[in-house]
Amino acid sequence: MDCCGPDKPCAGGVTPSAQSSVAGTDALVPDGAARLVLLIRKMDCPTEEKLIRDRFQNMDGILGLQFNLMQRELTVQHNLMSVDGIVQGLEKLGLDPLVKSDSLDMARADAADHHDLSGDYRISPLTWMLMGISGTTAIASELVAWTTGVENSWPVIALALIAILTGGLDTLKKGWIALRHLSLNMNFLMSLAVIGAVAIGQWPEAAVVIFLFAAAEMIEALSLDRARNAIKGLMAMTPDTATVLIDGVWQSVAAARVALDTVVRVKPGERVPLDGVIVSGQSTINQAPITGESMPVDKQTGDSVFAGTINERGGFDYRVTALQSDSTLSRIVRSVQQVQGERAPTQRFVDQFARYYIPVVVILAILVAVLPPLLMSQPFQPWLYKALVLLVIACPCALVISTPVTVVSGLAAAARSGMLIKGGIYLEQGRRLKAIAIDKTGTITSGKPAVTDVIAVHGDEDQLLQRATSLARRSDHPVSVAVAAHWAKGADALFDVADFEALTGRGVKGRIAGESYYLGNHRLIHELGICDAELEARLDALEKDGKTVVVFATAQKPLLIVAVADTVRAGSAAAIADLQSLGINITILTGDNAHTAAAIGGNVGVVDVHGNLLPEDKLTAVDELKTRYCYVGMVGDGINDAPALAKADIGFAMGAAGTDTALETADVALMDDELGKLAAFVRLSKRTHAILAQNIVLALGIKAIFLVLALAGEATLWMAVFADMGASLIVVFNGLRLLRSSRAN
Structure with missing residues (x-):
């Protein structure tokens, strides 16, 4: 039985169509290629991605382009002697690039650290003022035209021009850049629609359209930042300073400067600044930022503590085991940020669909503008107006942005709950799991016999x-x-x-x-x-x-x-029953004897139990499960069960907090030993897929309705803009619901 397909991960979780995990890699890049990472602060939509790709993909020396819209990052693999041409080319496109890292020039990359590389969208007071003027004058032009019945009088034209120049100059500039580079993007289409409206005397409508578009873009960028910064909020939990013992005196120093093996003191109520091991004292610690556990955990000498967790009761001293940049919390954040650029199956489908959608609708708009006047002797102006409305509808931004914002929100929600998911593909495909094999020791049982x-x-x-x-x-x-x-x-x-x-x-x-x-x-x-x-x-x-x-x-x-x-963990039986209620078959795999395995299985309600297994036997067992159930997960410790974890469609590592190997080898790392997180992961995957489907239906449905209304002559330009950008906002806010649900959990 072959379970692999274009949207189904095979063994190890790799899809046949996704040899590169990051979008935009058109070919295999040589190992020795130089690497340039840029922050494109004005890259929010496939509009900018297409413009960059059209400009650079055929440039000599460019070996690969990778886009991460959610982080506004562009990674360029190249064999150029200098990256100045790339940076200057992006500046000419009006995209305001900043170098984040440059393998050719580390000094240049270090100098960039002095700039704000967060990628957060900020609106200046001047921009707010100009948008206020644009909105006021656009509405005023509509009111004057409506009260006088004349849409091209000098007062109407003057107010409309002010609205266009204050609110739409940036859009028109981008549209001109797109025209120069022969790129069919939203800015070009919107500029064409506004110019067309002006050409046929629809001044008030041109003003309202340009204002609505600019305002909606601002709101959309602000909304997307909520998803971008969701995981960054975890890092804010780490204190900037640490109380360390220096020459026998406790002093406060910057946490980033604390060296390994330094002794740090944490008082009641303080957050732990760095990872380490307690050397004296005891306390209870809230580990929710790392593991998602709702209850504090007792800690004493010899126990590990993690940066960002909260010391609730007693004071203690501990020895630092990881630098601030290498703490468990930092690695979680880096991991989620790195996988945000990956394309989940639905996202790859949407990207492919959007590639053909724009040209098809643009061709349809041209036919609508030309054929009725030529073939049926219809008046030209009404059909040109309908064509302009179609051009606005041609933008696929709502459709394309719906998938990454949903996936990133899901990844952030999982991280907040103590689940580190190593890519959108696993988040989306978790709903397909029909069987999960669980290693007994340390997962179902405490692992401390x-x-x-x-x-x-x-x-x-x-x-x-x-x-x-x-x-x-x-x-x-x-x-x-x-x-x-x-x-x-x-x-x-x-x-x-x-x-x-x-x-x-x-x-x-x-x-x-x-x-x-x-x-x-x-x-x-x-x-x-x-x-x-x-x-x-x-x-x-x-x-x-x-x-x-x-x-x-x-x-x-x-x-x-x-x-x-070995004692069965409290909650193991309930967690397994929860998984079984989701229609997932549970199999226990263990190296213990068959009698012990059967006894443990009976205690937790599992009939399918296999004992006396060597690591290679577990691999065979997972392979057999795949032939019966197609989509199979494997739960282990990330070390001894590595072959079986790799063979499964999704490998889960239990108790991965502070464990480098588990964080690296597993597809999903459960940061504590709570087996109940498996069912939470499956439910999150189901919710994510449902929201992805809702967003696609919403985006395409709204466009289909306005396509019909445009052809029937019932849709105006400003209505089309409102619908298009409104659809973008709807799908963004719909995707952000995953973040709200994580807080509730």
Whole structure:
């Protein structure tokens, strides 16, 4: 069964049609290419993207162009000796570029740091004043024309000209630039419509049209900034200063200057400025900015703390483990910002549709203006007016901007809830999941088992446990950690271990006092050929009680049985039931024995349970699930389960806060150990897809209605502008609903 397709991610989450994750890469770029990143502060719409692409894509030395409209970023891969030509070319297009980074000239990039590179849209007092004059005079021209019944009198023309010059000069300038570069964009079409209205004597309408367009563009840019800055709000939670110990004195210094291993003090009520590990004191900390947890978490010596979290109760000192720029919060923000340029399946469809939409409507407008007067002897002016209305309707901005603003809002909403989604494709495709495979240890269970039984088979129990612990302390497997923790006589009483070796999926082995020993699971004992009927019965009895059993043995005989039990996480059963209510099949995969796996599965309501699995067995299990359910997720720790995570359509890493590997390898990183976030992710994906569909229907529906009204002669120019820009605002605000829902959650 082949589940891949143009809009369905294959193994690893990569779609056949999306070899590059960032929009605009037309070819594979050589590894040695120079890289220029520019902030285009006047790039809000595909209008500007098309203008830039038409200007630069065929320029010698340009190897690739990547556009991120939501961040107003343009990335250029090139092999030029200087980027001055690129910057000057953008300035001639009137796009006000600023260099964010330049691999050719790091000094130039550093100098750019002194500029405001936020990309936020700001309206100057002068602009507000000019827009006020434009709106007032445009309305006044309409009132004078309506009261006098003359639309081309000198008072009407004078008021209309003032409105056009104060509110529409920037649009007309952009339209002229587009004309010079033969680019069919909204500014050109709007300028043409205004000039056409003036040519046929519709001065008041030309004034109102240009004012409405300029005002709507301002509102749209301000609205889009809400989506752009949604994730940036997280960084505002990190304090600018930290109280550090310098020469025995506690001093306040800039957090950005604090070095690794510095000791920082946090008082009750303060925010943690940097990531670190507590060295003295204890407290409860609100970790919502990182994990989305609603309840504070108890912290004590040895526990990790994260920048941006809130110290609620006691004071503590901690050692810094990451610079401010490398904190978990900073990495979350960077990750979301980087994936904002990616195209989700719906977005790729919309972009492709818009490419053909404008030329088709423009050709239709030309035919409407020309054919009726030529073929049916109709008067020219009414049909020209209808054609001008069609030109306004030709703008696809509402359609194209609807998808990125929705996807970015969804990514930001997820980050606020403790879910780091590594691209719009995973956010949109999460709704398609039909099965999720979950690694048991550390996800369904706490991952902190404790010893419940110690049974000597041959020899003295205490001496055998001493040797078993000597082996166990060399391993970081949860069962080995439990065995080592059970030893109460201190590390000094343990033996040195030589030739230590981890046996993947089985246990460990090593030499103690010149003799080889093994500490492993049921599978290992069978492979050694020392599991007789009596031992088999003992092991089965313990495993049926839901315990994980390891045996300390030589190559000739078993010596000691140690049973450990892992506790099921509170809420695991409810979280799995929630997923099942969404129609998702749950499968448990574990390296534990089949009896223990079945017992855990029974506790949480899962029937499909697979035990005794090696990492490659989990990979095979995920592959089999894909043949049955097509879209499959895998939940693991991001390290040991890496092959299975990569094979799944969407890989989830649990408890990823502060874990570099999990943040890098997973498609979706759940920042805490809350399994319930899986269902929240699926629901967010469903809401995102629903809003994407609503926006497409709204944008196309409004245009279809006005297309019919224009051809019937019932739509005016200002109505068309109002409808077009109104549609843009509607879809933007509709997409922003995802941000409001994240606050409610």
